[in-house]
Amino acid sequence: MGRSPCCEKAHTNKGAWTKEEDDRLIAYIRAHGEGCWRSLPKAAGLLRCGKSCRLRWINYLRPDLKRGNFTEEEDELIIKLHSLLGNKWSLIAGRLPGRTDNEIKNYWNTHIRRKLLNRGIDPATHKLLNETAQDNTTTTPTTTTISFAASTTPTTIVKEEEKKINGGFVSKDVKNPVQEQCPDLNLELRISPPYQPQQPEQLKSGGGGLCFSCRLGLQTSKECRCGIITSIDSTSASTSVGYDFLGLKTGVLDYRSLEMK
DNA sequence: AACAGAATCAACCGCGAGGCT
DNA sequence: GAGCCTCGCGGTTGATTCTGT
Structure with missing residues (x-):
């Protein structure tokens, strides 16, 4: 049994969104809020699949989106978060208000990858390129070295975070080289008061x-x-x-x- | 000015997770 | 527990724009 399509594709538009479609989507979400993307297109009078509507809203139409170039600080934040989280673009986007996972993913692939390569860093592993080459010839685990501006290595960052999360108690064996390389991140999400705009x-x-x-x-x-x-x-x-x-x-x-x- | 190749980015696709029946 | 449905994510594509020759 094949997977059923996400929507009836025969009568849906594809490709770039028109101004009219955007306006309809914005007006509908303003009136009814987000939710139930599957039924939204019909209710909003759009010949699009729900998935497409969701993507358009999240990546382009949301009012809280920050358009424009990434700052140097955002660059460094993305690099650091990527070194900790890998290609978890949605999690990385969660740390950058006004930026979308798609935007960050694109930016990573077009700008930051090249930037890291120019620094001699492997964008996939965040190790020095010659170190990565050595790793391919030996199985001995090594500690991660990343030449960021901040003096604290990502490994140290994780330890610091662990201290905070565990109330100052570090339970990990600091001599464990495997954990040094692949720290166990506590991926529990924490519910906190909503973001307050800065004064x-x-x-x-x-x-x-x-x-x-x-x-x-x-x-x-x-x-x-x-x-x-x-x-x-x-x-x-x-x-x-x-x-x-x-x-x-x-x-x-x-x-x-x-x-x- | 015209063309080719590179760069950019919006949008699509397929899959997995999780909820519901 | 199985099957279905919806949502959200990450990878990829392709149209458009930019840049160099």
């Missing part, structure tokens, strides 16, 4: 009062410029600031999916 004062000070290092969860990094002491102890549990599975502060960079609800 002008916060924006002036550089994104919610936190420097780039802190937004990456590297509060202990010497790169930290904001001077905020963010000791993660029992008191943090009583504050409104949450930490997601990467240990990054929610409320600073929140999940888009939660914002949209």
